[in-house]
Amino acid sequence: LGNHHKKPVLVDPKGLDFRKYANASIITPNRKEASLAAGIEIRDTGSLAAAGNKLLSGIPVNNLLITTGKDGMTLFEKGKPPYAIPAKARQVFDVSGAGDTVLAVLGTAVAAGLPLTEGAALANIAAGIVVSKVGTAPIEKDEFHNALNRHDKR
Template sequence: MLIQKVSEAQLKNKPKILVIGDLMIDRYIYGNSSRLSPEAPVPIVNIQNESITLGGAANVIQNLVSLGANVNVAGIIGNDNAGIQLIEHLEIDFLDTDLIVKDSTRVTTLKTRIMVGNHQLVRLDNEVTHPMAVELENELIEKIDDAVREADIVVLSDYNKGLLTESFTSRVIALATLYEKKVIVDPKGLDYRKYKGAFLIKPNRKELAEASKSENINSIEKLKNAASVIFDQTDVPYMVVTLSEQGMVLLSPDTHVELPVKATEVFDVTGAGDTVISCIAYFVSLGMDLEDACELANHAAAIVIRRLGAVTTTVEEILADLAQSVKQGVHLAH
């Protein structure tokens, strides 16, 4: 039984997972609004409070910490206050931040959302997305060598902010291949060839359509056709395509497994993709097979989309959701 498999796997080890990706800060400003400005036809927001959370690859890290992984993180930030805040938030979870490099030519990505009630009024992005310099790339490759060798699995969390360039990504995957480590990728952009040599790529439906130059992926056949384009480009053995409230599909070049969504209610799909890739990485690094890992990730996604915002879940919650499905007679993959 899958629940027993997880319990036995957890007793054996605490996986070491290296996350390399675009680190961000999400800032939320909450207020109320009852009138328009006399200066322009825009609402006046009276600020009540604000909060800071981790975003991008940093949200993947939070998910992995919540699952119980031993996480190492590598990336670049600006030499600014947002970068200081990001480091402080990571260190709350006792994470080692020595592999995070400061780039004086960029700012730390900061996304500020103005919220009135549960409605997002506007989002302000402060970011620099140019590719990192070759000197910085060389420094980072040198820094991560030991971490790649010691990791059970490597996660690339790409948000197209200038870190995971074609050159750097290829070098990271080559390093992982040298040390016989699997690489799992949350991709971004229109050209997935830079992920050649990875173990698994996890796009969502929209990302897959754009990268494969496909239109209107509204059936499993169209999805398989789009995926075949990426398989041809990258030679990866596996792909997981997330379909928001419709679940996900695990594909190889020759087969596919559909995993319908487990949620009875869908409130917010924000951050669900981060949860999925975190769970797949975590359970595969425990030694579980990929289909079981995807089944568990599907239950994890069901948990987080029942909640508002980018939230995390735990192995205990996932197993409870799985047990509830068994109780209700839902067919599960074993």
């Protein structure tokens, strides 16, 4: 339906068969979900690349963002090399809501017309804020602005 109306479709996948998300704009599995769906245990950058490329070639989708916890995330776009986005060092209290945050920020960035690489970088920063809190918690506007400013100074 989204494709019919020329709207981006972002998916946080569930289950092992990602083919049910055919033609989505981007799928955002975590490391475990991507490992299981690809049938490749993701242990390092080599196995991450193999899993990401296998998933991209096996389903009709052009983009995949695999979140890898403390290692950040990697964006796979058909026809381009993987784009790794390292996590910023933070104390992790709770990963609840991190995937939802990634999808929300990435979706907002895509809707605003930003390139996927920039949207994924913003999502990575936002996820870093969320995991530094206990339980599921929203990101305050000032928190996000401060994190962006710290990121820009690096």
